[in-house]
Amino acid sequence: MKKIFIIAIILTFFIENTIQGQIIDKSWKKIINNKEDAWFASSEAKEIAENVLLYQRNIGGWPKNIQMHQPISKEKKAKLIQLKKSNKDVTTDNGATCQEMLFLSKVNKFQKNEKYKKAFLKGFDYLLEAQFDNGGWPQFYPLKKGYYSHITYNDDSMVHILNVLKNIKEKNNYFSIQPSDEVIKKVEIAFNKGIDCILKTQYKQNGVLTAWCAQHNRKTLEPAKARAYELPSLSGAESANIVLLLMRIENPSKEIIKAVNSAMYWFEKTKINGLREDRLYNNKGQVISKKMVSDTNAPPIWARFMELDDNTPFFCDRDGIKKATLAEIGEERRNGYAWYKTAPQEVLDKYPLWRKKHIKKIKPKDSFNVVVAKDGSGDYYSIQEAINNSKSFPYERITIFIKNGVYNEKVKVHKWNPHISLIGESKENTIITYNDYFDKINLGRNSTFYTQTLLAEADNTILKNLTIENTAGEVGQAIALTVNSNQVAIINCKLLGNQDTLYTSGNGKQYYKDCYIEGTTDFIFGNATVFFSNCQIHSKKGSYITAASTKENTAFGYVFKNCNITADENVTKVYLGRPWRIHAKTVFLYCKLGKHILPEGWHNWSKKEAEKTSFYAEYKNTGNGFNPDKRVKWSHQLEASTAKQFTLKNVLGEHKNSSKKEWYEIL
Structure with a gap:
């Protein structure tokens, strides 16, 4: 009996302490x-x-x-x-x-x-x-x-x-x-x-509403300093929950709507892709090591502190001195403080439904001239929304002016939307971005062709003053821009990516003028007839620039004229092109070729027959990468009589024997 009593006491003690322990x-x-x-x-x-x-x-x-x-x-x-x-x-x-x-x-x-x-x-x-x-x-x-x-x-x-x-x-x-x-x-x-108070303290950066600081002076309302390592700055974390609060207000005022729209634009602009925080814990669950590593698949994060004038992330130790990276911060502050946050992602996820509920669609005063703006000051918030609400098969050109901002969306100019111009406010600051890539799409062997950030399927499309980028990183095929239509002009644009940046598809004609195009492997590829004028073509890796797939019996494939062919400093082995299909045609005229261009110039892609069926040629190029005597024997150095065929009118024109204005002359 005594033994049972002792066991009962032990069990009671165990149960009580277990319950208490669960709470504590x-x-x-x-x-x-x-x-x-x-x-x-x-x-x-x-x-x-x-x-x-x-x-x-x-x-x-x-x-x-x-x-x-x-x-x-x-x-x-x-x-x-x-x-x-x-x-x-x-x-x-x-x-x-x-x-x-x-x-x-x-x-x-x-x-x-x-x-x-x-x-x-x-x-x-x-x-x-x-x-x-x-x-x-x-x-x-x-x-x-x-x-x-x-x-x-x-x-x-x-x-x-x-x-x-x-x-x-x-x-x-x-x-x-x-x-x-x-x-x-x-x-x-x-x-x-x-x-x-929240509306009055939303910080204006160069006259544009952005986000909030963790502290604001109660008299001036300006961003204020707290602890030594908490300097005046814009805050990703605190700003996110402020916006979520504003989004929960029924019947928001115009001022609240503007505040939310502006903050949304700022969150899009300041998110950091491709970076992951790794932590090491001790047996008590405490963080003993924290470092940032590159990871193309990492979800977006936002810095805790960002500069008031340009949103650059910064870090501070107890000495109050700004540092550029977390690695420069001592262990105590580095491991004991939350320097990056994911809270703004909840805002981005909830915003579309909030916008649909609270922002009424207003018919533009002029349906042929509309404005897209991330801060809500235009006719539309997204580019795709503006395109989707445009007239089908219009009798005159529709101009969609896109204000500066980061537009994180896949954009498609439909076949029934010809004669559309997408005009950015500035090439540097009007950015269309997405991050699809082959394995992410995962639709089989043709997954590449679904990865583009912007797809133009309509004839007579004009893209101007834009940055179009695929931010997936070096993860295989990831297109920034696909053009699958005729008489399309890309003017003063930046096309950014890695492998397969630009896909020039279809049987039509395309014109690229004053553009910057970068990538790693085959970053300009396709079967269209394309004229590149005064463009910078930049290699980020030793590989191939072009991979034309010109169709048999097509007069012209790729023509590069007066272009600057450059590369990252450490890149030393780049081919001008290789044939995706055996009738590929690519010509470089009056271009400056950097030293990264290999002496042989061209590669046959292990297709011996392509040496007879493809057409790779140059005329009066310059620079350290121009080595005509060392080029592969099956390429061509053009005679003046042949080179004069490669004019803009001859390559892209529709009225070669008349004085009628060409489609590219009215841009």
């Missing part, structure tokens, strides 16, 4: 947010609620970083009772006060108690009292000297407060405790002032 092992925040509703009706929840009441100060708020679910000794209880009169360390930082109010509300829902209600409402009064006249909230109230008195978005402090106010004023039963109607009127005023 969890963080206070997780207990509040992750526990099932029924748990808040338990005696455990009631015991913890008593702790929460003990930690609350008479002013109504709570201190931060307290694991309130852990047991409190008699001695500590006595000290906490004494501390109630003190206002020291009362804050909304790190979720403090707001999360304790939420916990008491959840317990009160199942275990009604006047003490919980009184404490909740006292916390509520504290939040209202702490608000500045300008609508912001400090990190600590009563105010502490230094950065603590700034308007504080850091760690979502102000967003937490506004979410509490929003749920109260909407009477949506999120909280089981509701203040009086008189107080709710005050709540509405406080909430609106808070939103107004």
Whole structure:
């Protein structure tokens, strides 16, 4: 019997400590947010609620970083009772006060108690009292000297407060405790002032609204410094949750819509692709090593701190000196601080539905001249939206002007949309980008042809002053631009990618003028007749520039005239071209060839018959890469009489024997 009794004691001890251990092992925040509703009706929840009441100060708020679910000794209880009169360390930082109010509300829902209600409402009064006249909230109230008195978005402090106010004023039963109607009127005023403060503190960069700093000076509203390593900067993390709050507002004003649109544009512009954070943990789960590594498949991330003038990420140690990379930061700060965040991705994911709900489609005043703008100032937000709403088979040209911005979308100019011009505000800053590649598409052997960022299938398309890029990296075939139509002009554009950057498809004629085209392998390929004039063709790797697949009996394939053929500094072995199909035709005239061009110039792609059927030629090229005497024997150095055939009119013209204007002369 004695033995059974001992076993029972041991089991009881084990069970009690296991239950207690399960609670203690969890963080206070997780207990509040992750526990099932029924748990808040338990005696455990009631015991913890008593702790929460003990930690609350008479002013109504709570201190931060307290694991309130852990047991409190008699001695500590006595000290906490004494501390109630003190206002020291009362804050909304790190979720403090707001999360304790939420916990008491959840317990009160199942275990009604006047003490919980009184404490909740006292916390509520504290939040209202702490608000500045300008609508912001400090990190600590009563105010502490230094950065603590700034308007504080850091760690979502102000967003937490506004979410509490929003749920109260909407009477949506999120909280089981509701203040009086008189107080709710005050709540509405406080909430609106808070939103107004958010709108006023959104930072303007060169006159354009962007995002927010973690702290703003309560008098000037300008970005402000906090700790030594928290310099004035734009913040990816805090800005994300501010925007999510704005997106939850029903019937948003024009100012709110503009703020959200502008922040969306900024998030798109500042996201970092191809970078992954690797962490090493010790046996206690603490980070002991953190480093950034390249990874083309990594999801987008955003830097915690970005320069106010140009969004460049920077890092700081406790010495307050800016560094360019995380690796330059000492271990203590490097491993103990969140330098990169993924929070803006939630904004990007939710934005399309929000936009559809809140931004009404307005018919453009002039359907032949429309504007696309990421900040909402145009007729359309996305390029594809503008194309999809354009007239089919119009009798006159439709011009879609695209304001500066990063447009992360796959764009298609449909066959029924001929005579469309996509005109960017500037080549450097009007960027159309996507990151599809062969293995990602995974549709079999022809997956390459689905990877393009922009696809032009309509005749008489004009693309001008644009950057079109595929950011997939060196992961195989990944097209930036596919043109599969006739009489298409690409003017003053940058085409960026790696393998297969530009696919010139179809039986039509294409004109590329004043363009920059870069890539690694076969980065200009296809079977169209194409004239490249005054373009820079840049190799990022030792490989092949062109892979023409000119159809048999076609007069001209690729013609490069007055182009500059360049490469990265470490690239030394590049071929001008190789035949994707055996009747390939490629000619370089009056071009400057860099030293990276191999003396033999051309490659047969292990197709011996192509040496007889293809046509590879040059005329009066210059530069260290021009070695006519060392070229493969089956290529050609043209005579003047033959070279004069390769004029723009002869290659692309439709009216060769008349003075009628050609299609490319009206660009």
